Structures are given as C-alpha cells and as structure tokens.
Amino acid sequence: MYKDYYIFSNGKISRKENTIYFEDKEENKKPIPIEQIERLHFFGEIDLNTKFIGLISQYDIILNFYNYYGYYIGSYLPRKKNVSGLLIVKQSEGYIFHEKRLFFAKCFVESAVFHILRNLRNYKGKTDEVIKEIEEEKQNIFKAREIDELMGIEGRIRKRYYESFSLFLNNDFGFSKREKRPPTDPLNALISFGNGMMYNTVLGEIYKTQLDPTISYLHEPSSKRFSLSLDIAEIFKPLIVDPVIFYLINNRMLKEDDFDIEEGICFLNDEGKKKFIKEYQNKLETTIKHRSLNRKVSYRTLIRLECYKIIKALIEDEPYKPLKAWW
C-alpha cells in the first residue's frame, strides 16, 4: 500500500540504505520506509541531496513542494520510464482537430457540472433556486462551438455555485465571492488550497499513465502548468475537494484560528492544513464498487481510470464518456 507523506516541519532529509530519514531542527530522526511512499509533500523548509533524489527516483516517488502559505511551488518527477510516442501523437491530434478538442472539453465541463449539481442537491430546500439556474446554463454546454464559449459557461456556473456556499455552510467566514490571487478570506483560502491539492493528485495519476500532462483540451496547453491536470481536475474538484470543505466546516472542525492572515493574504496554518489533508486523504482512499470493473476502487483510482478512458478514446478504441458519480 503506497501512501502520501506530508512533512510540515523544517529540517533535512537523508538516506541511509533503503530508508529515508527526516530530521527536524531538534534533531529528532524519523524513518520513512521507502517501499510505502507514493509521494512526499514538503510544506516546510527542507534540505535534501542528490543521494536522496537518486533513491527516490528508483522507486518512482514524486516530490511536491509548497511555499510558506501552502501554495504549490513545483514537483520533482523521476525520469519517466513508460512513454508511448504513438499516444503523444494521438493526444496532439486530439488538440489540433477542433471537433475532437471541443468534444473532450465539453465532456470535462459536463462532468464537472454534474458533480456540482450533485453537491447542491444534498442541500435541497436551500439550493433549489441555484440548481435551477445552473441547470439552465448547463444546456449551453452542448451548444457551444468554441472553447472560449465553454470556458465562459463554466465560469458562470462556478461563480453561481460558489456564491451559493453561504446558503448551506454553517459558517461562511464572511465569504462573498471567489477570489484567487490572493485569497483574502478563509473560505477562499480553503478552496485554493484544496484545488491545489487536487491538481497534484491528478498529476500524480496522469504520471502513472502514458498521457503527456502538457497537452490539454479545455485549458490551453500551457508552458507554465501541466494543463491536462487542470482539465481532469475539473471533474474531481466538486467530487472530492468540495465535499471535504463542506464536511470540515459544517462539522465545525475548521475554525477561524486554523487560518492566518498576513499582509492581506489568508491561508491555512499548519493546524488547518493538517485537518484538511487528513480528511482529503480519507476521501481519496474511500472506496466504491465500480460497476464495469465489478470490484472496489478508491476515489484516487477513479482518477486513473479517467486517464485510461481518455487514452482509449485517443487510440480510437472506445468513445470517451466522462465520469458521473452514480452512487
């Protein structure tokens, strides 16, 4: 069983034979058995060396780095050993041919909106109005002819969705609208942090397949980010991140003092991050019975299965049908 390890303290990380040790400033040494790591997340300041990089590369472990505010800085990805030239050609074809690109982009938005509505239906009575509005806007997805149009529709739906949070959260921390750069209130900080985690989780799953994370359909392929991860994350943000946020707030597990505000930037402090990550991990590991596989799969595995379905569509094996949570 592979796991994600999160390190919040400052310190250094070293290797001794097949074990990795984390040593904090007080010289407390903690071993992390390498066979059990899938990804390492560094939230603190960490010293590390090439001997360590060498070992984790052998085991295909991904390193993710975050800054002081918990924002994702970047990753170290070991050299990829499973590549498929054919698939990259097909993936590019999917971008170049407008109809193909538009189809994938619509699928991602359609699935995202499906999961958004699924969340809102959990708070019936409070959200009827917004559900109706989103359902109307949703019809435009199928009519859209351009990616910009689709992005516009998605943006409007998301705006309405976020605005409705205060209707069913028992503490909205003074939230009024979505603000990203930078978040200035706790709920925005939480959404940003959660979406960042999702981006990383999806990237990790893409990395296990032969898909190239830079070639994307809804988002413009970008040189700054792995935009395919953003595409697929659209599907999973409302399915995984948002329910975790609702759960933490409505059960009063996250409170004002789990957030800090510095120079107008609001962010989760270490305690807050730990609370979020714990629930987020629980969610990822939750299993459901998969209908076509006829076996139990975790939410995390669902992300990889989504990659598989995209691959199958690209190699003209099976048309793509996005996930729509059925349980």
Next chain:
Amino acid sequence: MDFDFEKYKTQGIKVNYYYICKRKLWLYDKGICFEKNFDRVLQGKILHKNAFQREEHKDMLIDEMIKIDIVSADHIKEIKISSKMKNPDIMQLLYYLFYLKQLGISKKGTINYVKEKKVVEVELTEEDEKEIKSALINIRQILMMKKPPEIKKLPYCKKCAYYEFCYAKEVD
C-alpha cells in the same frame, strides 16, 4: 514456403503475449503498458533475480532482440513464476529455439517453474516451426493495425495488469 525471418523477428515477450491476448500484444507494442505498477510483475522480477544465481550466462541478449534467461551448453532455460500460462510459455521458448536455429545454433530448452519445482522440457519440431512462422506473420499484422484489437473476454482477464484499462467504462 519462403520465410523472411529478418522481416518478422520480434521480442520473445510479444510471442508470449500473442498467445495470451492479441489486444495486450498491440498495447504493449505501442508503449501503452501497465506491467510496471503491478504486484505480480514485481514478484516475477524478484524471482528472476534470485533464481539460478550460480549460472554463468544469465539474461543473454542475443542479436539485440531476444533475451534468454539462462544459456548453458546444450540447453536454454526460461524462468517463470507459475505454470498457469503454460502454452504461451512453451511457445515463447520454442520461438527462442527457432530463433537460435536461424543463427545456426541448435539447442533444447526447459521452462523452470521455480516456485512449483516443476521443469518442462521443450524441443523444436518441424510442426512447431510452422506454427511459429505463422504466429510471427500474424504478430506483424496485428502490430500494423491502426487501433487496438477489441476486447475478447478471457478467463484470466481479471488477473491481468491491463484489466482496469480494458474494462473501465461508464455504465448507463
């Protein structure tokens, strides 16, 4: 029959996969493969490393194409984890024997199911040669296909590293 071996020669694993699943063969050839994160494959690797440690000629790469587990004076040996896929294993070994014959080397072979302490002796007959030739021709045809062969439900699908890939779909 005139058979241009140079045109048809391929890796041993592809002959093995040809007898297991044509779709797996196609996907593997295109680099869309899933062996890496699969426990059973890892098991095989470890077994491979530990078996026959005293043998001199292990993992011989021949003609930069086929990799034979063990080569001794009159035998070649293949190490396999379980005898569940006996026929594909035998065909793979027969292919190696056939390959060596094209290079003017004549040997016999054994498949060693180390965990089961079982050894299967294999000798190349004329009949086998015919079978191998037609398999090689078919393999080439499959690999030239523009898209993967369709799923064919087989009793061992559920244990395959490609299972989730093949069977993940949305049910209405």
